[in-house]
Amino acid sequence: MTDALDAVARLFVNDGLSEDEIARQAALYGPLADDVRALIPLAVQTRAGDDDVRQAREHLAAAMELLGRTKEDHPFGTRFNDNGNFRVWGNAVMGLRNAIAPLHRINHDPDGRVWADFHLHVGFEGPAGHTHGGVSALVLDQLLGDAARVGGSPGMTGTLTLRYRKPTPLGDLHGEAKLDRTEGRKAFVTGHISGPHGICVEAEGIFIKPHWPVEDGRDRNQTR
Amino acid sequence: MTDALDAVARLFVNDGLSEDEIARQAALYGPLADDVRALIPLAVQTRAGDDDVRQAREHLAAAMELLGRTKEDHPFGTRFNDNGNFRVWGNAVMGLRNAIAPLHRINHDPDGRVWADFHLHVGFEGPAGHTHGGVSALVLDQLLGDAARVGGSPGMTGTLTLRYRKPTPLGDLHGEAKLDRTEGRKAFVTGHISGPHGICVEAEGIFIKPHWPVEDGRDRNQTR
Numbered sequence: 001m002t003d004a005l006d007a008v009a010r011l012f013v014n015d016g017l018s019e020d021e022i023a024r025q026a027a028l029y030g031p032l033a034d035d036v037r038a039l040i041p042l043a044v045q046t047r048a049g050d051d052d053v054r055q056a057r058e059h060l061a062a063a064m065e066l067l068g069r070t071k072e073d074h075p076f077g078t079r080f081n082d083n084g085n086f087r088v089w090g091n092a093v094m095g096l097r098n099a100i101a102p103l104h105r106i107n108h109d110p111d112g113r114v115w116a117d118f119h120l121h122v123g124f125e126g127p128a129g130h131t132h133g134g135v136s137a138l139v140l141d142q143l144l145g146d147a148a149r150v151g152g153s154p155g156m157t158g159t160l161t162l163r164y165r166k167p168t169p170l171g172d173l174h175g176e177a178k179l180d181r182t183e184g185r186k187a188f189v190t191g192h193i194s195g196p197h198g199i200c201v202e203a204e205g206i207f208i209k210p211h212w213p214v215e216d217g218r219d220r221n222q223t224r
Numbered sequence: 225m226t227d228a229l230d231a232v233a234r235l236f237v238n239d240g241l242s243e244d245e246i247a248r249q250a251a252l253y254g255p256l257a258d259d260v261r262a263l264i265p266l267a268v269q270t271r272a273g274d275d276d277v278r279q280a281r282e283h284l285a286a287a288m289e290l291l292g293r294t295k296e297d298h299p300f301g302t303r304f305n306d307n308g309n310f311r312v313w314g315n316a317v318m319g320l321r322n323a324i325a326p327l328h329r330i331n332h333d334p335d336g337r338v339w340a341d342f343h344l345h346v347g348f349e350g351p352a353g354h355t356h357g358g359v360s361a362l363v364l365d366q367l368l369g370d371a372a373r374v375g376g377s378p379g380m381t382g383t384l385t386l387r388y389r390k391p392t393p394l395g396d397l398h399g400e401a402k403l404d405r406t407e408g409r410k411a412f413v414t415g416h417i418s419g420p421h422g423i424c425v426e427a428e429g430i431f432i433k434p435h436w437p438v439e440d441g442r443d444r445n446q447t448r
Contacts, residue, residue: 029277045300090349091349093356099267124316138359159385
């Protein structure tokens with residue numbers, strides 16, 4: 001566990017960035033990630049022929065060369081400044097700089113409910129035409145973890161149980177979660193994902209406060 | 225449920241492609257998805273300045289234009305031919321054309337064990353420097369579902385329970401799953417993900433055979 005703790009400590013950093021510099025980076029790198037995000041369904045759906053694919057790949061290679069000239073050699077981690085402006089821009093579910101991330105914004109209601117409306121493109125497919133069961137789990141793990149944090153009990157996932165009530169479509173979906181109760185270092189959280197025809201997946205999670213530093217911001221809506 | 229059944233039926237298609245045509249498409253579109261996959265961590269890690277990002281985005285826009293000239297307007301679904309060569313190239317965990325997909329290959333052992341060695345880049349981050357708990361769930365849902373199918377009980381995820389034993393690092397990981405038993409239409413499957421320091425996440429799943437057609441190929445290793 002020491003290795004894990006060391007790794008977290010190294011990547012949980014007050015980098016002292018000004019709000020202006022954070023805004024500058026968000027405006028520069030957010031749209032770049034959006035472009036890569038748009039390429040994901042295109043790579044699944046394109047019918048382009050040999051020549052167009054070859055030319056497209058030349059453009060992608062040129063972009064990679066430009067972006068790779070100077071880059072970090074580690075995960076993004078959790079960064080913050082003295083204002084308590086936390087950034088998890090590499091996060092797989094809602095990182096501003098992460099092209100995989102399906103959630104644009106997680107909302108926090110005054111009653112502790114955490115929710116997000118989001119759109120899953122064809123790159124999130126599992127059963128034909130439907131959301132991959134594991135993608136629902138991915139989104140719910142994030143929402144439940146956020147509900148624990150917003151409720152004052154930030155932690156790592158201890159147990160996550162998912163019940164698939166009906167097939168989850170792709171497209172526009174809603175997810176939400178809420179902290180039910182705590183017992184010592186454990187937070188018990190529930191949530192679900194719903195589509196146009198009601199609840200598709202229900203989740204229960206136990207999140208456990210670790211012995212290392214975690215983000216504990218409470219009263220912010222998080223926008224990617 | 226009728227809508228879901230209709231959607232699955234529409235996208236569960238014998239498209240009659242020859243093996244040669246399948247190989248041609250794999251050779252054309254697989255490397256394209258690999259390029260987009262390589263861009264995901266770059267978008268997290270690049271330190272490129274305004275000019276380089278602007279130029280890179282122009283290249284990405286040009287690639288999108290080329291790839292978007294002709295494309296399908298629906299998810300990939302499940303396609304097969306008379307040889308029983310199934311393709312799930314849009315699958316979020318191992319689709320050949322899916323840049324998100326973290327698994328390159330799922331191996332099936334004669335004893336029914338299903339396993340994969342895989343690498344998670346920085347785009348799969350959750351807690352600082354570690355694999356997102358939901359990403360572990362995503363990979364395990366796929367492996368457990370595959371173990372049910374390989375064991376002769378293909379189905380949709382009914383219940384998935386994950387126990388997080390220790391933080392899962394990013395980087396090189398191993399996952400495996402096995403069908404334990406069946407009861408009627410239910411398949412009970414277990415599995416885990418391990419890293420350099422042992423088992424990180426354990427999973428139990430119940431997969432339920434649906435009333436619509438599903439892939440039931442048994443004896444193939446699946447390569448993306």
